[in-house]
Amino acid sequence: MSQIENGLHGIPERIPELDGLRGLAAVMVILHHISQSYSFSAAGSILRLWLDVTHAGWIGVDVFFALSGFLITRILLATHTHPHYYRNFFARRVLRLAPPFLITLALVALLVPGSGKFLVLCIFYLANFSTLFGIPMAYSPLWSLAVEEHFYLFWPWLVKFFSRRNLAAVGIFIVLATPPFRFYAQKFGFFLPYYSWFRFDGLMWGALLALVVTSQRSSRRIIRIWSVAVGLVGALIFLVGAPLGAMGRSSLIGNTVVFGAVAMATTGLIGLTALGDLRLVWAPLRSRVARFLGDISYWMYLFHVLVVDNTCKITIRILAARHLTADWLIYMIIATTVLVLIIGTGAAVRRLVELPVLRLKSRFR
Numbered sequence: 001m002s003q004i005e006n007g008l009h010g011i012p013e014r015i016p017e018l019d020g021l022r023g024l025a026a027v028m029v030i031l032h033h034i035s036q037s038y039s040f041s042a043a044g045s046i047l048r049l050w051l052d053v054t055h056a057g058w059i060g061v062d063v064f065f066a067l068s069g070f071l072i073t074r075i076l077l078a079t080h081t082h083p084h085y086y087r088n089f090f091a092r093r094v095l096r097l098a099p100p101f102l103i104t105l106a107l108v109a110l111l112v113p114g115s116g117k118f119l120v121l122c123i124f125y126l127a128n129f130s131t132l133f134g135i136p137m138a139y140s141p142l143w144s145l146a147v148e149e150h151f152y153l154f155w156p157w158l159v160k161f162f163s164r165r166n167l168a169a170v171g172i173f174i175v176l177a178t179p180p181f182r183f184y185a186q187k188f189g190f191f192l193p194y195y196s197w198f199r200f201d202g203l204m205w206g207a208l209l210a211l212v213v214t215s216q217r218s219s220r221r222i223i224r225i226w227s228v229a230v231g232l233v234g235a236l237i238f239l240v241g242a243p244l245g246a247m248g249r250s251s252l253i254g255n256t257v258v259f260g261a262v263a264m265a266t267t268g269l270i271g272l273t274a275l276g277d278l279r280l281v282w283a284p285l286r287s288r289v290a291r292f293l294g295d296i297s298y299w300m301y302l303f304h305v306l307v308v309d310n311t312c313k314i315t316i317r318i319l320a321a322r323h324l325t326a327d328w329l330i331y332m333i334i335a336t337t338v339l340v341l342i343i344g345t346g347a348a349v350r351r352l353v354e355l356p357v358l359r360l361k362s363r364f365r
Contacts, residue, residue: 020285069206231268
């Protein structure tokens, strides 16, 4: 697969801060699920405040969507004239995604009773539509992978055959039409945040940024203005919509606007980071630790709910047996145990499984 054009508008082919951002998003989601599973009464208002704050870590999923839309669209735009465009793209996606995904399915089959029918859906990337089949969602992280896979099914075809102007028109239509569609669906009772057509705007904001930064007609000034405008509007919409019930997700207005707003704010940050404007702010995301977390973020996201659920269940049983209440020490033990297990297994999977398979990507250039 040919290289992304390096140096256009001074934007490098690989932006190291985005690896760190991906790792940060994974940690946010993990902390969200720890706070969600930390269901027993927490002693002390500071701990309760921390749990409320980290509960908002669900926004990490929308950060992932914006990042994926941007990175994948850059690749597609750079390679759409290649004679083996489809073969290379889908082969490289399979090599990147399949090994950790299959390991996770095997673990869920072993550790989650009654998950068989759900896992059959997962094989066909239909996890987010499980309720349509009357099947409970036995393992929640897999729904977002299905959304991204559905995006991969139609977007490469449009990039291949549509002009940049028409691609931009499709993207603008999706980001403008999806929030009202979410509103309408809630009003008439057929909304679920897992359905792909309710979440494509997150991926599309990233895709629109990719169209801007790879255009010869753009300039650094245009990219900067676009990124600041989109990022600020997204941040303002989120600040207004988020407080409307459970960080915005259990209210009519909140469900309508917050998902896209997070993606907009993330897109703005990606654009400014690509230009190097946030180099000092994002310096920690260029560190080796942050980039390592980015490298294993896919595994961290896939595996973490199994670890969180079982760690919290064991801890709750111990606390109940000894008539103890939760405090910072107990929370830190849970969080540390979860992160050590996830990062440790992530390092092993990366070295023993992912990297050997990823070397095969060189055959699809």
